[in-house]
Amino acid sequence: MITRLIFIFVALSVGQNAAAEPVQCEATLIENFDSQLDSNIWRIVEGDGCDVDLCGWGNNEVQHYSTQAVRVVDGALSITVAETEGHITSGKLVSDELFRQHYGRFEARIKLPAGRGLWPAFWMMPQSDSPWPLAGEIDIMEWTGNEPNRLIGAAHFGPLPPNNVHYSETLRLPTPWNEDWHEFAVEWAPGRIQWEVDGRIHSTMTPDNIFPHPWVFDRFPFYLILNVAVGGTLGGEVYLEDLPATMLVDWVKVYPLSCVRENG
Numbered sequence: 001m002i003t004r005l006i007f008i009f010v011a012l013s014v015g016q017n018a019a020a021e022p023v024q025c026e027a028t029l030i031e032n033f034d035s036q037l038d039s040n041i042w043r044i045v046e047g048d049g050c051d052v053d054l055c056g057w058g059n060n061e062v063q064h065y066s067t068q069a070v071r072v073v074d075g076a077l078s079i080t081v082a083e084t085e086g087h088i089t090s091g092k093l094v095s096d097e098l099f100r101q102h103y104g105r106f107e108a109r110i111k112l113p114a115g116r117g118l119w120p121a122f123w124m125m126p127q128s129d130s131p132w133p134l135a136g137e138i139d140i141m142e143w144t145g146n147e148p149n150r151l152i153g154a155a156h157f158g159p160l161p162p163n164n165v166h167y168s169e170t171l172r173l174p175t176p177w178n179e180d181w182h183e184f185a186v187e188w189a190p191g192r193i194q195w196e197v198d199g200r201i202h203s204t205m206t207p208d209n210i211f212p213h214p215w216v217f218d219r220f221p222f223y224l225i226l227n228v229a230v231g232g233t234l235g236g237e238v239y240l241e242d243l244p245a246t247m248l249v250d251w252v253k254v255y256p257l258s259c260v261r262e263n264g
Contacts, residue, residue: 029099029254033077037070041099044070045092045227058132061119061232063090076111077249079228081118083240092227100127102221103257106140107185107196108249112178115245117238118145119229122184124222133157133164136216138193141184145245146236148176153186153195153203157216167210169195169203181250187260190218224252 031041045065049057056062063081069091071078079091108122121142126135137156144150151171158165185196195203207215228247231238 025255025259027253027255028101028104029252031252032075033072033249033251034075036072037077037093041095042093043096043098045094056232057229059229059232059234061229061235062238063088063228063230065090065092065227067091075250077226078246079113079120079226079249080244080246081113081115081228081230082244088230088238088240088243090228090230093225095224096125096127098223099254100221100223101254101256103188103190103260105185105187105253105255105260106224107183107254108140108226108252109181109183110141110250111181111248112143113228113245113247114145114148114176114178115239115242116145117231117235117242118245119143119232119235120247121225121227121229123225124186125225126220126222128220131160133166134160134216135220136222138186138188138217138222140186140195141197142234143177144235145178145242148178149173151177151197155193155205155217157210158213165210165213167205171197171202188217188222189257189260189262191215193217224254226252 029041031038044067046067048064049055064087066089069080069089070093081088081090106124110122112120121139123139125137128135133156139152139154142152142154149172152168154166154168156164156166183198187194191206193205194201226249229235
């Protein structure tokens with residue numbers, strides 16, 4: 001979800017190609033959030049990034065991640081952004097040391113929060129010690145409360161900042177994305193990353209799309225991230241009167257490469 005330099009940008013509208021019927025196969029991860037957070041899958045991130053030498057999480061974000069912002073309620077994951085004792089708290093889950101996968105289908109059903117300055121995301125990072133973004137980053141879904149009709153799918157790669165690049169496509173609705181539940185997915189195969197929303201393909205990235213930059217997405221397994229950032233380079237101006245605000249996640253599912261359609 002780190003953003004610094006835009007390389008490719010294509011705006012799309014709803015009504016893109018429908019995805020083919022899903023291949024029937026066994027999931028490698030199913031998280032339904034039925035009772036409590038599964039500590040065998042998720043780790044809750046805490047702090048403002050300064051303890052890992054990344055104050056503001058690399059994007060001038062203003063939130064302080066807290067375990068108190070993350071709950072499982074009525075069969076859904078709840079991440080709540082609130083003003084607490086002069087600080088803005090929020091939640092972030094990662095599966096870095098617990099679950100990662102090389103290729104496959106990664107999907108979640110999410111109800112986005114309402115609030116200007118919010119920046120929720122469902123994304124993936126590589127299990128690599130390489131500095132960002134040498135080993136890539138896949139943003140399955142990003143959205144901002146200051147532009148509620150716009151949804152973003154992106155991938156980051158290239159050399160070190162400030163020369164890094166990214167591929168980005170947007171999907172727009174006539175009404176805000178946070179008004180309803182939506183299913184967000186990525187199918188990741190050798191030489192291809194494909195974004196889907198509610199069963200429709202809205203973007204496909206291949207090595208040809210990013211030439212002459214090298215394709216780095218076949219090197220490492222990636223892990224999952226769910227979070228709500230606040231402010232920063234993409235979130236923009238924060239309105240405290242819009243808080244508290246909550247993102248809900250009904251489920252997260254991951255399937256192996258054998259479940260991914262050969263040509264999307």
